[in-house]
Amino acid sequence: MADFIIGRQQILDKKLNIYAYEILFRGQDFDLRREDGATQATNQVITDSILELGLNQIVGPHKAFINFTTQNILEKTPMNLPKDRIVVEVLENVSVDSRIISNLKELTQQGYTIALDDFVFSEKWKPLIEFADIIKLDILDLGENKTRTTIEQLKPYNVKLLAEKVETHDEYLYLREMGFDYFQGYFFQKPNIIAGKRLGVNQAAAIRLLTVINDPEVEFEQLTLIISQDAVLSYKLLHYINSAFFSVPNKIKSIRHAISYLGLKEIKRWSNILTLASLSNKPVAMLQNALIRAKMCERLGDLIGEQSEHFFLVGILSSLDSILDIPLEDALAQLPLTDDMTSAILAGEGPAGEALRCVINYNYWNISAVAFQDLDQKIIGEAYIQSINWAKDVLSEVILI
Known part of the structure; x- marks a missing residue:
């Protein structure tokens, strides 16, 4: 039995050569009608297509169109993917606001190709048309008259047109005459399935x-x-x-x-x-809290001149029970840790253990127990704020927040 299946459908140019493939989620793990479900589906497609099978095995030398939700774009997920191998397909239900516009502009400036999916001309999409590369039109839904009207509306913009749901040869011919650059639909190829076994990560x-x-x-x-x-x-x-x-x-x-x-x-x-x-199946808040705890331990170590990397590792490993859903002792037993690190995490011993106890007390707002060496509580509070900001930055790079 395959652990995962990925759908792909050809996208052809005017000469019916393969230009790209759209990569599609195929499975029942996530409810695609929900924003978080669609976002997780995109994340799963990315990890399966790149880590498990390899992009070349799925699309060969061609580009991969990948659907991205509002959350994916806010998280800057595409930036973790090679700009010369993917097309960022912005789904039609993306909530366009200043943050979305800013992030997509940044992707464009970095050299990513932007496609707008199931496009219908409206005021909310105008800011995106200015820097989009490809506009996808559902010609089955629009019909011939609306399709022609939309093409006229898009003429002032420097965009390529992609016709979706092309079902007959006659449709392909008249759409090519209308000015479409790329074509996708059952007339050319129904989505086919690629299956594979997912190799688990420790x-x-x-x-x-x-x-x-x-x-x-x-x-x-x-x-x-x-x-x-x-x-x-x-x-x-x-x-x-x-x-x-x-x-x-x-x-x-x-x-x-x-x-x-x-x-x-x-x-x-x-x-x-x-x-x-x-x-990918863990709540974002859980990993964020682990990173805040780790960074704050590191910062406290810096402030007293200790080895900060040791403090950081103590902090992040102390959260393994919640991340791995097993007792902390069992989680730590999987790692080649020194006795002093284990005792710091489990018993709060040594400078790193004291820092960890301070951080945990601060997280739980147990102010009477917030103390570390001779540091002023104000300095400890500043370390906490710095750690929050750092964790947000790191998670934005790790495409989780």
Whole structure:
């Protein structure tokens, strides 16, 4: 039995050559009528198509149209994907406001292709037409007269036109004469299905990778150690680099070689997608709280001159019970931790453990117990605010908030 299935449908140019494929969610895991369900479906399509199968296996050298919801765009999900391989398809029910406009403009400036799905000309869409690349028209729904009217309305704009739901050869011919550039529909190909087995990710390993990758002073040796010690992480990294969208001149011989070849920017992109894959069913607030706790521990460590990376790891690992849905002792037993780190997390011992107790008390607003070394409570409060802002920034990069 396949763990997942992905639908794809060809998009052809005027000469009926394949221009791209639209990647479609096919499954019953999410209610696509709900905003959060549609968003999770998009996230699942991304992780399955890139991490599991590899984009080349699904669309070959062509581009992939991927549907993005309001939440996906606000989370800047597309920025974790290669701009030369995807088309950001903005769904017709996206709530257009200043934030959506700003984020889509940013994507355009970064070089992403923007397509507006099931387009109907209206005032709310005008700001997006200014920088959209492709407009998709449902010609079955619009009918010939409305289609011609919409084309006239779009003439002042520098956009390509894509006709959806083309069902006959005659339709293709007259739509081509009307000025359409691309075509999609049952006349050419019904959506077909690609199935695959999903290789599970150790959530603790993914969290630890996320912890290290967002350290501004991270070194290749640290990444090599974390990834090489986990078989699934190693497999997924090699699969990503060898089959996704890189022109690798030589075969990758080791994890160190892969990391050196990709560079930190691409490794960070990969780890962000990976984290999404392992945590996609968890509430965003849960991971956000874990990151706030970790960053605040790190900040307290900085303020007293201690090793902040150690404090950060203590903070984030202390949340594993809620993230993995298992007792904290069992979660920690999966990791090669030193005794002092384990005692810091479980018993609040040592400077890092004291910092963790301070952070937890602050989170629960147990002000009488908020104390760490000789730090003023005002400074501790400032560390909390800084940690909230940092967590939001990190999660926006990890396409979860």
